[in-house]
Amino acid sequence: MTDSIVQSLEPIALFGGGETGKSAVSRALAVAGSVAAADGGARCALGNGVFPEAVIGDFDSLSDADRAMLPEKVLHHIAEQDSTDFDKALRHISAPVVVAVGFTGGRLDHTIAAMNTLVVRAHQRCILLGEQELVFVAPPSITLDLPAGSVCSLFPMGPVTGRSVGLKWPIEGLAFSPSARVGTSNEITGPLELDVDAPNMLVILPAAYFETVLDALMRCDAHWPARAE
Numbered sequence: 693m694t695d696s697i698v699q700s701l702e703p704i705a706l707f708g709g710g711e712t713g714k715s716a717v718s719r720a721l722a723v724a725g726s727v728a729a730a731d732g733g734a735r736c737a738l739g740n741g742v743f744p745e746a747v748i749g750d751f752d753s754l755s756d757a758d759r760a761m762l763p764e765k766v767l768h769h770i771a772e773q774d775s776t777d778f779d780k781a782l783r784h785i786s787a788p789v790v791v792a793v794g795f796t797g798g799r800l801d802h803t804i805a806a807m808n809t810l811v812v813r814a815h816q817r818c819i820l821l822g823e824q825e826l827v828f829v830a831p832p833s834i835t836l837d838l839p840a841g842s843v844c845s846l847f848p849m850g851p852v853t854g855r856s857v858g859l860k861w862p863i864e865g866l867a868f869s870p871s872a873r874v875g876t877s878n879e880i881t882g883p884l885e886l887d888v889d890a891p892n893m894l895v896i897l898p899a900a901y902f903e904t905v906l907d908a909l910m911r912c913d914a915h916w917p918a919r920a921e
Contacts, residue, residue, distance in 0.1 A: 696786040697768050698746045700725045703906065704787040706818075707733035707744070708778060708794030709753050710802055713823035719902055720791040720821060730781040734758050736794050748784055749777035776802075779809045782816055789909050790818040797822050807894060811849045814891035815918040817909050819902065826902055830854075830893040832914035836884040838901055844884065846875030850892035857885040868893065891916040 698704060702725025707717075709732030717740055721727070729737045731749025735758050738744075743761075747754065748768045759767070770780045778795055795806040810818055810829050820827040830846075838844070844859065848868035855864045860879040867873060876896075886895070897905065 695784070697748060697784040698726065698728045699786040701788065702726070703789045703791055703910070704728055704785055706730060706778075706781055706785065706790050706792045707736040708792060708806075709733045709735065710794045710796065710798035712736050712794040713797075716793045716821045716823050716899065720793050723903070723906060724791060725787075728781060728785060730795075731777040732758075733777075733794050734762065738762075746784075748781040750780070753777070776805050776809060778806050779812065782809060782813045782818060785816065788817065789906060790816060791906070792818055792820050793822075796820050796825075796827070807849065810894065811892055812919065814916040817915075819905060819909070821902055822899060824899055825896055826899050826905060827894055827896050828905065828909065829891055829916075830886055830888045830895050831909070831912050831916065832889075833885075833887045834908055834912050834914070836886075836901075836904060836908050838880045838884055838897070838904065840881055842880040842898065842901070844878050844880050845896040846878060847894045847896060848874060848892050849894060850890065852888050852890040852892040854886065854888035854893065856887075858882045859884065 703723050705720040705724035705727045707729045727742050727744045729744040729747045732753030734747045746766050751769055796803045814829045848870050852868045856862050858881055860881050
């Protein structure tokens with residue numbers, strides 16, 4: 693297990709260097725007990741008047757000006773180039789949920805890489821929060837009280853099966869895979885109960901339900917084990 697740089701019993705807001713909107717930033721800060729940044733994400737934190745508890749990454753996108761504003765003790769340089777700064781940061785955070793902003797909505801390859809990291813680090817619950825949508829890895833079992841008619845997309849990042857209650861098109865008996873069956877544009881019909889057998893299913897919902905999702909993940913007892921390094 694990798695040693696933690698940032699630890700909290702409350703959600704942690706993690707800022708990335710990609711596009712961020714005022715709504716996502718303010719909602720993340722409203723629920724966070726502390727703030728961290730992945731490399732150039734320090735600019736977003738500082739720009740919102742927040743000094744991160746830790747800045748983690750290879751520092752190839754941390755500007756000299758931003759670095760000069762930060763005490764050395766918060767700078768955690770990780771030189772290896774085999775992972776993204778998001779992965780570097782997430783694997784060194786210990787919290788019930790990480791709320792990550794600035795990792796979606798910009799370059800498509802960066803967004804896909806962030807979603808891959810969600811799956812690789814599924815034991816560390818994390819919500820990618822954008823202005824329009826949010827994404828998280830489905831835990832083994834979760835219940836969400838969402839309004840009927842809401843769009844709910846399920847996208848597999850690997851083989852996964854499961855069971856659902858409260859979806860217009862139930863998923864029981866279906867074998868999901870990124871190269872075969874996916875579950876985009878499903879519809880909520882009532883309180884959603886979702887069970888899956890592998891840490892490979894991304895749940896994509898409107899960002900309006902962020903607080904509901906955060907509360908459900910905080911209360912959820914079912915966890916995925918950490919993958920072997």
